Amino acid sequence: MAITLYELVGRDAARPFSPHCWKVRLALRHKGLDFQSAAAGFTEIPGLEGGYSKIVPILKDGETLVADSFAIAEYLEDTYPDRPSLFGGEGGRTLSRFVESWTQRTVHPALARLAALDIHDILDAPDQAYFRESREKAFGTTLEDFVADRAERVEPFLKSLEPLRAILVKQPFLGGESPLFADYIVFGAFQWARVSSPFRFLPAEDPVSVWFERCLSLYEGEGAKVPAAA
Structure with missing residues (x-):
């Protein structure tokens, strides 16, 4: 199932800038997982995924939603244990x-x-x-x-x-x-x-x-x- 990463952007949707979103972007690459990016501005975040979270990043993995960069990293570690570890134990x-x-x-x-x-x-x-x-x-x-x-x-x-x-x-x-x-x-x-x-x-x-x-x-x-x- 496709993974979507909701990321914070400004006027240019191709330039995500949130530090927390970048943590997750590299974590996904570390795990070797394909994902698509979905851009959102500050005022658009409350409307994402039916108001799921007031913050980004939000990860959508199939039907699973996870917010907060560290929570997402832990989700990726626990859900994909066969892929390279993000924590090393x-x-x-x-x-x-x-x-x-x-x-x-x-x-x-x-x-x-x-x-x-x-x-x-x-x-x-x-x-x-x-x-x-x-x-x-x-x-x-x-x-x-x-x-x-x-x-x-x-x-x-x-x-x-x-x-x-x-x-x-x-x-x-x-x-x-x-x-x-x-x-x-x-x-x-x-x-x-x-x-x-x-x-x-x-x-x-x-x-x-x-x-x-x-x-x-x-x-x-x-x-x-x-x-x-x-």
Whole structure:
């Protein structure tokens, strides 16, 4: 049965940008599963699959619906155990939870301070209104003020990546010699910034940048198929 992945897009339906959707896209490729992408803007999500979820990604596998990127990864692992493992065992599943927690509490907020206004600018008008209202309420300031000092925020952000960098100078992936879902979790965050914002902050020689380029090339260049924002 066909697998459908509902993904978040802006004006250009061919440019999915959600970090959580990118995690699942690479997880599906890791498992060697064919899927079709279905694009949705922010304001379209509540109408998907009869209002099944307020968030994407949503995976539809036959008659089964699953929302939330980690829940989808666990579904794929448990439903297709004969295909390459996303976690490398139960210990890896638990450690991936830590990686997700760190990424969403350290990397995502920092990237939002760099790219929030650019994300707004790639959206359709109805989604722009939704995004501005919801994010400015959450941030307590305008999008413009939220990113006004982004150039000064780059160095502290790069320093915060030292735990990641220390691992990646010793091995090609967080998963070791080959990637696991933990890699896709962190990759999704950087891909979010790459696809939605032209602001560049990772030096090319940084081990994190080298790892990210390595991830872009995975699965016949799945990540690189969507060009960087310009």
